[in-house]
Amino acid sequence: MPIDPDVAIGAELSSLDFSWSESDVLLYHLGIGAGSKPGDNLSPTALRFTFDGPGLQVLPSFGVVAPTFHMTDPPPLDLPGCDINLAQVVHGSQSIELAGPVPTSGTATVTTRISEIWDKGKAAVIWQEGTATSPSGERLWTTRSSIFVKGEGGWGGDRGSSTPVEIPDHEPDADTTYDVTPQQAMLYRLCGDRNPLHADPDFAKAAGFPAPILHGLCSYGIVLRTLTEELLDGDATQVTGFGVKFAGVIFPGETMRVRGWREDGRIIGSATVSGGERDGAPVLGDVVLTTA
Structure with missing residues (x-):
């Protein structure tokens, strides 16, 4: 079958060494709309994300994309035990947990494994967990993501579980x-x-x-x-x-x-x-x- 959970679950993917610069951070921030509001070019708060001065900060979501930031090919799907194609796949969820602020530039290694696969009947959900570490071995951040693979469920596996986050019953802040x-x-x-x-x-x-x-x-x-x-x-x-x-x-x-x-x-x-x-x-x- 296209997904073999016995092979896939727990499989470690190849470790990836990567580096990033302040220019990468600035491009990422512009890509997610930083500095786009009227007056942002004069705002000290907005310039934290758009100016490579001493006050530059990194939005933590950059850690999710930093390992593949310089890739120019479509994202690969060469996952052990998973014979799937890009047209079947929808990104299901994403999270990042940080050990501290993301540096404005640096070098790291990310090690990723397939942590779980859920059988939703008409689809499969593949979970990956990746940990980025500094050259000295210090953990920088951990990401967890899932992809929803249409047409690949039905082998009788674990359906998984999740508890929805309740929206508070009052006006937003x-x-x-x-x-x-x-x-x-x-x-x-x-x-x-x-x-x-x-x-x-x-x-x-x-x-x-x-x-x-x-x-x-x-x-x-x-x-x-x-x-x-x-x-x-x-x-x-x-x-x-x-x-x-x-x-x-x-x-x-x-x-x-x-x-x-x-x-x-x-x-x-x-x-x-x-x-x-x-x-x-x-x-x-x-x-x-x-x-x-």
């Missing part, structure tokens, strides 16, 4: 919008994700979409940046973790509504489409930002 620019996906793909689903109209239509969609990880970064700016005074060093479920899609040219609630020492968030025929359609769910 932050409620704002971000206009996804028409070229947003084209800019963000320079951050190491050349999946044609986000750029090629014919590929997108073959995958069931009327047009290329924005990268899920771009939405991930946009929402983290927005919550950090709105509720943490733009101080990315306060963020210790950020996790989401990819609940829907947003297209370049649409507007994203981002809300955030301070709740029990963390921030609960949501992201939906704002306005137009798809008003209220979900983009991200189970949004949780943890702080120091």
Whole structure:
């Protein structure tokens, strides 16, 4: 069968050595909309993400993309025991847990393994866990992600479990919008994700979409940046973790509504489409930002 859980679960993927620079950080931040509001070019808070001065900070979501930032090929799917193709795959969820603030430049090694595979009947969910370490062996961050593979379930495996994050039943502490620019996906793909689903109209239509969609990880970064700016005074060093479920899609040219609630020492968030025929359609769910 295309997925052999006996081979896949627990399999370690090849370790990857990678480096990043301040220029990479700046490009990433611009790709997720930093500095795009009127006055941001003069704002000390906004310049933390867009100017390579002594105050430069790194949004933690950069750690998710840093290992593959300089890759120009579509993301590979050469997972042990998994014979799947890119057109079957949708990013299901993503989280990062940090040991400390992400350096503005550096070198590290990421080691990744397949931690779980869930059988959803008509689909499979493959979980990966990666740990990035410094040259001295110090843990920098750990990522956890899942991909939803259409048409590959039904072998009688564990269905998995998850507890939805409840949206607080009161007015949010932050409620704002971000206009996804028409070229947003084209800019963000320079951050190491050349999946044609986000750029090629014919590929997108073959995958069931009327047009290329924005990268899920771009939405991930946009929402983290927005919550950090709105509720943490733009101080990315306060963020210790950020996790989401990819609940829907947003297209370049649409507007994203981002809300955030301070709740029990963390921030609960949501992201939906704002306005137009798809008003209220979900983009991200189970949004949780943890702080120091």
